[in-house]
Amino acid sequence: IQIEETVNQEPSAERDEMYQKAVEYADSSGEMSISPIERRLKRGYNRAARIMELMEEDGLVGMPKGAGKPRDFLRRRR
Secondary structure (H helix, E strand, C coil): CCCCCCCCCCCCCCCCHHHHHHHHHHHHHCEECHHHHHHHCCCCHHHHHHHHHHHHHCCCECCCCCCCCCEEECCCCC
């Protein structure tokens, strides 16, 4: 899945290969949280949290359901 920059219409350095890998994982699992980004992509908490924030900004994940619960991934592969 290629994500288009919707806010500024410019590519963001933060929406890098790791961001794309996180989106692909979320697409395959149907949900996402910070923890899989840390474990599967071997990122620290701060980077994993920022990736989740970017996914929220891009409208890819639903609202938080509470601590420790994954968010729904809103855009599925077609």
